Each structure stands twice: as structure tokens, then as C-alpha cells.
Amino acid sequence: MLLLPPGITNAVTATVRVPMNIAFVKYWGKADERRMLPLNDSVSANLDDLYAESTIILTTDAEADGVIVNEVPMPVGEGTRFAKVFAEFRRMIAGTDHAQAKILVVSTTSFPVKAGLASSAAGFAAIAYGLGKVGELNDAQVARLARLGSGSACRSLYPGFVHWDSSKTGDEDTFVVPVESGIEFASTLFAAVFVIDNKQKTVGSSEGMKRSVQTSNFLKYRVQEVVPHHVNLIKEAVSTADFITFADVTMRESNSLHAVCLDSLPPLSYLNETSFAMINAVHDFNSTPAGVTAAYTFDAGPNAVVLAQLTNAQRLISHFSRLPWAKFVFETKDEQLKEVLNVQ
């Protein structure tokens, strides 16, 4: 049973768990900052081992809203993303019994926030999902709340591969849709996360993408030409379980995002020397007679996520554990594989 905070006796609660997602076609740039609408489509899948767990408490016993993440109280005042999400939630439940209630959130993440992995997205997805439960919201409303917290968070709400469609801009639109055979294809994959540097990034994603929108010429070409082509290719690759095309698009997408970052002024350089060594190591791994069996992808930071088919996971781990800098920290939930790899 949930232990309510001191002084709270009357409350409606929900506890939910939502994984972090990793994009294979990247979201980079907003068409509308206030409504958090993206400039381009993106495609992602969840990394089930990396999740946020949130308890949402709606109560009239508290004096103010509050959010605690991994035991640290967060600022929730005006101008914060929490305030924005809560305001929208209140708009959605106006006229119901809970309209006057304060919102308390207690979240934990299964991975250290300091590890430099995008964590706020999983956190906002869990808050949105939890608010959806206590407020009895529909899926489109939950996805919209998640997106207001952190754009990419809206992709975490569904299993398998999902497509965030940038052409859907209406408030009632369903803008995140499953990719055909996305659950089946995701279940054949293994994701290894390599924490290369656990320092906080100097320029966050929101600020970085804003700079790219304002200054990068290449971004226009990426949005108009590169991304639509990659979305078609990757959806086709997922639905036909074509790992080679999936890997090719995934690596090109990561490189395209970081090319846009370097084309921004001042340039955004999220990758470091070790990230490039990791890129080379994956291409080396793919140049053996076994062919293309792994793909890397990097978000706005130096840490790598390397994807492979489950059947190649053991070979991948032994290849990378030879590299002293490749600190492999998280792995698939697949119990059988864990036994093979002898990991916890």
C-alpha cells in the first residue's frame, strides 16, 4: 500500500512505470515552442530497462504542487515545464471533482540521472501517464501532456517502434502511432548503452535545437529531404525485419543530427573523441564476414547506444569489452540473454 506524505489523508493516487525511448530517426527542432510541436517526424523504441517510476497524488490536503525526483525536490514554479504540464492537466479536468486538488509527484529512475542519459523524457512520460490515470484522460491527452513536458517523452507511451508524426498538429490529433510489426522487430533487438561521459551536457537539447533552427542551413535540407526519406526506409525495414537497412538508417540519422549540430553557430559538439572511437569500433565490427550486425546512435551527448540483433549480442559484448574505454552499463531485460552474458 502507498504510504502518503505526512498530513495527507484524502487523496487519489496512481503509480506507473514508463521506459526511456531512443530515437532512430531523430527529433531536432520545434515548429512551435509553446505547443512543443516538432519540425520533423521521428521514430523510436523504448529501452525497457531504463525507466522512471512515478506516484501521482491528487489531494486537497496539500498547500502547493510539488515534485520530488530521486529524493530531490524540483522547482515547480511558473515558467517551469512541470507548471506547464500541471496547468494543461487542470484545463483538461476542469469541472471534475479533482479540479481544485494540488498535484504531488514522487519519481525515481532506474538509472542514475547523472549518467548523462536523457532522463527527463522518461520522467515526463511517467508523470503524464500517471496524471492520465488519476484524471481519466484519453491516450491523445496523455501524449499531449508528455509532449508538453519534453517533446520526445510522448514516444515512450507505447511499446515497440513508434512514429511521431509532425503533420498532426491539432489538439485532439493522435500524433504518435505504432509502426507496423514494431513490437515483433523490437523483441529481436538488443541495446547496449555505453556511458562515455557522465557529466551534464553544457547545452541542453531544447536550447541546442533552438540554436540549430535559428542558424543551421543544413537543418532545412535535413527536415525537407533527409528525414522523410529515412522515415519511409526505417518503417519499411521494421515491418520487414530488415536489420541491415535499419542499421544503415540509424547510423546515418545519428550522423545527420550531429552534422546539423556542427553546422549551427556557435557549433554544438556533443560527441567527444571516445564517441568517435565507438563509431569506428562499430564500423570495424560490421566489416567482418558476418556483415552489418550492429548500429550506433547518439543523442545530444557523448554516450552511445549500440543496437544489435539478440543473436549477435554475445559477440558484440565480447568485442566491446576488449576496448578499455567502452564501459557497458545497461543491457536488455531478456532473462535468457542475461544468463548467457552472466550479468545481473
Ligand code: DP6
Ligand atoms: C537528440 O525531447 O529532450 O534526443 O522537446 O526540448 O524537451 P525537448 O527536447 P527533448 O529532445 C530530444 C532530442 C534527441 C533526439 C530524439 O530523442 O529524437
